[in-house]
Amino acid sequence: LQRNPGEAEFHQAVREVFDSLGPVLRRNPQYADAAVLERICEPERQIIFRVPWVDDAGRVQINRGFRVEYSSALGPYKGGLRFHPSVYLGIVKFLGFEQIFKNALTGMPIGGGKGGSDFDPRGRSVGEVMRFCQSFMTELYRHLGEHTDVPAGDIGVGGRELGFLFGQYKRITNRYESGVLTGKGVTWGGSLVRTEATGYGTVLFAQQMLRTRGRELDGLRVAVSGAGNVALYAIEKAQQLGARVVTFSDSSGYVVDEAGVDLALLKDVKEVRRGRAADYVAERPGARLVTGGSVWDVPVDVALPCATQNELTGDDAKSLLSHGVVAVAEGANMPTTPDGVALLQAGGVLFGPGKAANAGGVATSALEMQQNASRDSWTFEHTEERLTEIMVGIHDRCAETADEHGEPGNYVLGANIAGFQRVADAILALGVV
Numbered sequence: 001l002q003r004n005p006g007e008a009e010f011h012q013a014v015r016e017v018f019d020s021l022g023p024v025l026r027r028n029p030q031y032a033d034a035a036v037l038e039r040i041c042e043p044e045r046q047i048i049f050r051v052p053w054v055d056d057a058g059r060v061q062i063n064r065g066f067r068v069e070y071s072s073a074l075g076p077y078k079g080g081l082r083f084h085p086s087v088y089l090g091i092v093k094f095l096g097f098e099q100i101f102k103n104a105l106t107g108m109p110i111g112g113g114k115g116g117s118d119f120d121p122r123g124r125s126v127g128e129v130m131r132f133c134q135s136f137m138t139e140l141y142r143h144l145g146e147h148t149d150v151p152a153g154d155i156g157v158g159g160r161e162l163g164f165l166f167g168q169y170k171r172i173t174n175r176y177e178s179g180v181l182t183g184k185g186v187t188w189g190g191s192l193v194r195t196e197a198t199g200y201g202t203v204l205f206a207q208q209m210l211r212t213r214g215r216e217l218d219g220l221r222v223a224v225s226g227a228g229n230v231a232l233y234a235i236e237k238a239q240q241l242g243a244r245v246v247t248f249s250d251s252s253g254y255v256v257d258e259a260g261v262d263l264a265l266l267k268d269v270k271e272v273r274r275g276r277a278a279d280y281v282a283e284r285p286g287a288r289l290v291t292g293g294s295v296w297d298v299p300v301d302v303a304l305p306c307a308t309q310n311e312l313t314g315d316d317a318k319s320l321l322s323h324g325v326v327a328v329a330e331g332a333n334m335p336t337t338p339d340g341v342a343l344l345q346a347g348g349v350l351f352g353p354g355k356a357a358n359a360g361g362v363a364t365s366a367l368e369m370q371q372n373a374s375r376d377s378w379t380f381e382h383t384e385e386r387l388t389e390i391m392v393g394i395h396d397r398c399a400e401t402a403d404e405h406g407e408p409g410n411y412v413l414g415a416n417i418a419g420f421q422r423v424a425d426a427i428l429a430l431g432v433v
């Protein structure tokens with residue numbers, strides 16, 4: 001705490017993982033002897049830089065850029081870039097810390113990192129977003145490389161921003177190094193299914209959890225928060241599996257659509273027009289926008305928080321429990337507060353933590369890197385099959401690890417221990433570096 005003052009989200013993320021590690025540390029004294037916990041708390045490298053750019057009115061704007069290269073024990077640093085006004089070092093470090101264990105859980109050769117800026121893309125013209133991205137990459141490029149550090153998207157960074165970032169990287173380095181970024185457009189080195197992967201993976205994880213109780217998503221009521229990349233494709237997969245998704249949200253409020261969200265309309269509003277929740281409601285009879293209050297007050301069987309950190313609180317958990325929620329799978333990173341997690345678990349809810357449930361995105365990024373390295377591109381069906389295998393594998397690894405440690409069904413414990421052990425063993429093997 002003293003070493004990293006004011007980084008509340010980072011402290012929260014570290015505590016959440018360390019709370020699970022008692023049993024594994026008792027069984028493996030070599031981790032403490034080699035100061036593995038201390039090493040895992042200290043990023044390998046943290047880069048903070050000025051991002052100057054000129055807005056449409058000709059004024060110079062200054063933002064702050066970050067890249068935390070957290071751990072390369074298992075492979076090149078891998079994790080997204082977030083552009084949102086709330087971004088500061090504590091958020092980037094929490095995301096980078098989570099990413100280490102998430103990436104380890106996928107079983108793939110990728111280390112952990114995260115980055116971003118306090119730049120707010122909302123309300124900015126395409127030209128402004130492009131100039132910002134170019135300036136951001138003009139500093140960041142020197143730290144990247146397909147064997148060094150491979151960013152992707154996150155909040156506020158989608159295909160458009162990744163295109164501008166890749167274009168500037170290519171121009172500065174004079175290299176068409178496809179493997180330096182993931183989440184690329186499919187016509188210029190991207191992978192099919194990457195756009196869908198995080199949301200699809202979250203629903204596949206929920207499906208696996210439900211099956212441990214002999215249930216399916218078919219016919220269940222689902223609440224989704226957010227209306228960005230993760231939320232849209234969580235809605236799509238849940239609907240494909242027969243669920244009725246009755247909510248989504250953005251920072252203006254949440255929408256209740258009892259007839260089931262009209263995904264074609266929502267995609268048009270969000271992906272094409274870059275509009276707001278009110279634009280959806282204006283064109284969708286029966287849907288209503290609620291400002292104030294919480295999306296988790298809507299009665300559902302399954303909740304999928306897919307917006308941002310700490311969006312599902314203890315009070316929200318109580319509300320979900322009072323309506324008989326069966327499963328919660330985190331599409332976002334750390335969306336549930338610690339008291340929320342404790343209440344849901346105590347209430348017998350199947351709870352899939354983000355580092356397991358949303359790992360489908362980064363796993364598919366690793367598949368994109370494989371395709372780039374072999375100059376190949378796989379079909380949608382093949383890639384989705386790989387994603388499904390990976391999500392089932394992550395689910396089973398978490399469940400088996402929880403069983404081994406005498407806490408069957410505790411996916412938080414299972415994910416933390418399984419992810420930690422893979423990284424810790426690599427750290428030990430590589431010596432004091």
Ligand code: NDP
Binds near residue numbers: 154158226252
């Ligand atoms: P997007 O920017 O595409 O969408 C974010 C959505 O959440 C938007 O609807 C946004 O609303 C809403 N939102 C964001 N911040 C807030 C806030 N403070 N209050 C209310 N609503 C908010 O991001 P993604 O879908 O990519 O990411 C969502 C979450 O998933 C994040 O936690 C991210 O770290 C995590 N994640 C993403 C992965 C990916 O592949 N993209 C992979 C793994 C995890 P508005 O537009 O109004 O701001």
